[in-house]
Each structure stands twice: as C-alpha cells, then as structure tokens.
Amino acid sequence: GESVGLHLPTLSVQEGDNSIINCAYSNSASDYFIWYKQESGKGPQFIIDIRSNMDKRQGQRVTVLLNKTVKHLSLQIAATQPGDSAVYFCAERTSGSNYKLTFGKGTLLTVNP
Amino acid sequence: EPEVTQTPSHQVTQMGQEVILRCVPISNHLYFYWYRQILGQKVEFLVSFYNNEISEKSEIFDDQFSVERPDGSNFTLKIRSTKLEDSAMYFCASSRTGGSPLHFGNGTRLTVT
Numbered sequence: 001g002e003s004v005g006l007h008l009p010t011l012s013v014q015e016g017d018n019s020i021i022n023c024a025y026s027n028s029a030s031d032y033f034i035w036y037k038q039e040s041g042k043g044p045q046f047i048i049d050i051r052s053n054m055d056k057r058q059g060q061r062v063t064v065l066l067n068k069t070v071k072h073l074s075l076q077i078a079a080t081q082p083g084d085s086a087v088y089f090c091a092e093r094t095s096g097s098n099y100k101l102t103f104g105k106g107t108l109l110t111v112n113p
Numbered sequence: 114e115p116e117v118t119q120t121p122s123h124q125v126t127q128m129g130q131e132v133i134l135r136c137v138p139i140s141n142h143l144y145f146y147w148y149r150q151i152l153g154q155k156v157e158f159l160v161s162f163y164n165n166e167i168s169e170k171s172e173i174f175d176d177q178f179s180v181e182r183p184d185g186s187n188f189t190l191k192i193r194s195t196k197l198e199d200s201a202m203y204f205c206a207s208s209r210t211g212g213s214p215l216h217f218g219n220g221t222r223l224t225v226t
Binding site: 032034036043045049089100101103104105 | 117146156161168169204211
C-alpha cells in the first residue's frame with residue numbers, strides 16, 4: 001500500500017553544516033516526489049521536486065536524491081542557516097493520480113547558531 | 114510572489130454547526146485542493162477540484178464535506194455538521210497544472226468544541 005515515512009523525527013545541526021533529511025517510501029508506483037518546509041504557523045512551502053526518471057536534482061542550496069532501487073529520497077541542505085529551522089516533509093504522488101499527494105510524518109530540523 | 118490566501122486564520126465552532134473555510138488560490142492556477150493536518154499528525158489529502166468538479170477525494174471527504182468555486186477567485190470548503198474530530202488545520206492549495214507543484218496557504222485552524 002501507499003506509505004511515506006521519515007527515518008529521523010528530529011535533526012539538530014550547527015549553523016554552517018550540511019543537513020541531510022531522509023525519507024522512505026513503499027509505493028513503487030510513485031512517480032513524483034516533493035519536499036516541503038513548514039514553519040510554525042504557516043502552510044507547507046515548496047522546496048524542490050523530482051520525477052522518477054531522475055535520480056538527482058539541485059536547487060539553491062538544496063539537492064534532492066532519489067534512489068528508486070531502495071525507495072529512498074533525501075534532501076540535502078548546504079550551509080544550513082538558522083532560517084532553515086522548520087519541519088520538513090516529503091510527499092509522493094502515485095502514477096495515475098495527478099491530484100493526491102501522500103505526505104510523510106515530517107522531520108524537525110533545528111539549526112543551532 | 115503570488116500566494117494562496119486563506120480566511121479566517123482561526124475558526125471556533127460548536128459541534129453540529131456548519132462552517133465554511135475560504136481560500137483564494139493563485140490566479141493563474143487551474144487545480145485546487147484541500148488538505149488537513151490534525152495536530153501532531155501528517156498532512157492528509159481531502160479533495161482536488163478542476164474544471165468545476167471534484168477530480169479526486171479521500172475517504173475522509175464524506176457527505177459532510179463539500180467544495181465550491183462560487184466565482185472566479187474563491188474556493189471554499191464547507192463542513193455541514195462539525196464533529197469534534199474535525200478539529201485540525203485545513204490547508205488550501207493550488208497548482209498551475211495537475212502535474213506541477215502544489216502551493217499551499219497558511220491554513221485555517223478549526224476548533225470544534
């Protein structure tokens with residue numbers, strides 16, 4: 001069945017370090033993945049997405065890696081800043097459904113100055 | 114940058130009452146969604162809406178829920194007879210196409226007493 005889960009519920013890093021947030025998914029039919037950032041009192045904010053025909057995509061300070069063999073997704077944040085502190089969610093969309101995203105539980109990232 | 118706006122930010126209602134949650138999606142977006150997040154839990158899909166009809170809905174979206182696009186700018190979620198378990202953050206989202214990233218509003222916190 002569909003499930004998206006996160007290995008680490010909390011992650012604490014020092015400012016300037018790189019952060020890696022992981023996500024496991026179980027539905028091999030998922031073809032599109034998104035990372036969202038949610039700050040307290042706000043809605044999920046789009047960070048980066050990746051389609052299943054890719055294994056890596058880079059944005060500004062962020063990189064998403066997709067390993068379809070082991071159904072694993074990661075978000076790498078370079079030179080983490082205090083403003084990066086938030087809950088990070090991965091979400092997947094199943095092939096055949098254009099509309100429904102299934103969200104993971106979330107990882108709380110805390111950046112220590 | 115255009116954004117999805119939701120009103121009110123917080124709604125308190127008594128059990129059994131009807132509530133309408135309002136959203137203004139991004140103006141050139143064609144697909145609209147409602148998600149909810151019960152405190153401490155995952156963001157859950159409720160419904161998607163395109164071309165003035167529901168495209169997909171979850172098992173949560175029962176007969177007590179309805180959506181409407183009453184004019185060219187608003188998108189509403191109505192809960193006919195609220196239950197205590199309807200207490201949650203309700204997020205509206207929109208996307209330009211069915212396959213493009215969803216952009217979320219900051220949510221309406223619904224408290225049912």
